[in-house]
Amino acid sequence: MANSSSPITNKMELTFLGTSSMVPTKERNVSGIFLSYKSEGILFDCGEGTQRQMNITGIKRTKITKILVSHWHGDHIGGLIGLIQTLGNEDNLSVVEIYGPNGTKKYMSHLLKSCYFDVKIGLKIVELNPQSIKTFFENEDFILECALLDHGIPCLGYSFIEKNKLKVNTEYLKKNNILDGPHLRKLQEGKSIVYKGKKVNVKNATFVVEGKKVSCILDTALCTNAIKLAKDADILISEAVYTSELAEKGEKYKHMTSKDAALLANKAGVKKLVLTHFSQRYKNSLPLQDDAAMYFDNVICADDYMKLNL
Numbered sequence: 255m256a257n258s259s260s261p262i263t264n265k266m267e268l269t270f271l272g273t274s275s276m277v278p279t280k281e282r283n284v285s286g287i288f289l290s291y292k293s294e295g296i297l298f299d300c301g302e303g304t305q306r307q308m309n310i311t312g313i314k315r316t317k318i319t320k321i322l323v324s325h326w327h328g329d330h331i332g333g334l335i336g337l338i339q340t341l342g343n344e345d346n347l348s349v350v351e352i353y354g355p356n357g358t359k360k361y362m363s364h365l366l367k368s369c370y371f372d373v374k375i376g377l378k379i380v381e382l383n384p385q386s387i388k389t390f391f392e393n394e395d396f397i398l399e400c401a402l403l404d405h406g407i408p409c410l411g412y413s414f415i416e417k418n419k420l421k422v423n424t425e426y427l428k429k430n431n432i433l434d435g436p437h438l439r440k441l442q443e444g445k446s447i448v449y450k451g452k453k454v455n456v457k458n459a460t461f462v463v464e465g466k467k468v469s470c471i472l473d474t475a476l477c478t479n480a481i482k483l484a485k486d487a488d489i490l491i492s493e494a495v496y497t498s499e500l501a502e503k504g505e506k507y508k509h510m511t512s513k514d515a516a517l518l519a520n521k522a523g524v525k526k527l528v529l530t531h532f533s534q535r536y537k538n539s540l541p542l543q544d545d546a547a548m549y550f551d552n553v554i555c556a557d558d559y560m561k562l563n564l
Contacts, residue, residue, distance in 0.1 A: 267562070268562040298322050299322070305337055307558065324354075326357060382400050387479070397415040411470065418463065419465070422460055472491075472493045473531070475514075491530060492528070494515045494546065
């Protein structure tokens with residue numbers, strides 16, 4: 255039935271602002287990923303230089319509504335203080351929600367005392383300590399989930415889950431001479447209607463558009479929570495610091511290799527794997543992609559400024 259309706263326009267866009275791991279290179283900045291969805295702007299981590307990367311990609315800083323901090327290593331939060339200060343200079347001040355693992359309130363307090371300026375924007379700081387997969391935000395459009403990963407310090411993975419929507423089948427309406435009007439809103443709410451004395455069954459007049467799921471898993475050893483969090487994701491964004499040739503190094507520092515990321519994608523049943531967070535030793539990401547492709551087919555490596563529409 256969905257095929258007989260008007261096309262659904264893309265409204266979700268991912269922008270990779272930084273794809274290096276601890277050390278920035280000429281080609282890659284440190285961690286930062288921006289998800290734009292309707293009026294929401296969700297920033298996954300905020301490494302040093304994230305503001306500049308946003309300038310280059312044309313993303314207005316005032317678009318940011320939420321910042322999801324994976325953990326408090328410097329390459330993931332080094333750009334926070336400058337971003338908060340810059341947002342305070344904007345004409346239309348807003349509230350930015352910052353979510354992170356245990357210790358986030360303490361670290362934010364230290365950060366805001368690290369230099370002199372007035373915090374002019376509203377900051378809502380929320381610490382998350384999930385025992386398993388936890389929903390920590392929900393509205394009529396989407397859900398945000400988190401899970402504790404395995405990185406030696408408190409570290410979270412996140413999922414953005416768009417809710418399913420009912421859409422009106424325009425061909426059905428045309429065939430049955432049902433004109434546009436406020437009565438269509440009830441159909442989209444899942445209710446049958448009576449139009450010109452005739453019942454219109456919501457099951458016939460609508461179809462379900464399945465929501466998209468994006469999971470972002472950075473800085474962790476391969477673990478059960480990562481698999482559970484990423485289950486059935488349309489896009490899994492995963493770190494791949496090393497190829498499998500350096501598996502011992504990955505185990506030592508609790509990072510995933512490209513092979514680990516591919517195994518995670520397979521076990522979680524995701525549709526597409528996007529690798530990021532590469533060691534500076536790799537001047538070309540092709541070895542990482544080739545390594546992962548041996549275990550999972552639909553895989554690409556992210557570059558700085560790369561955009562994906564869902």
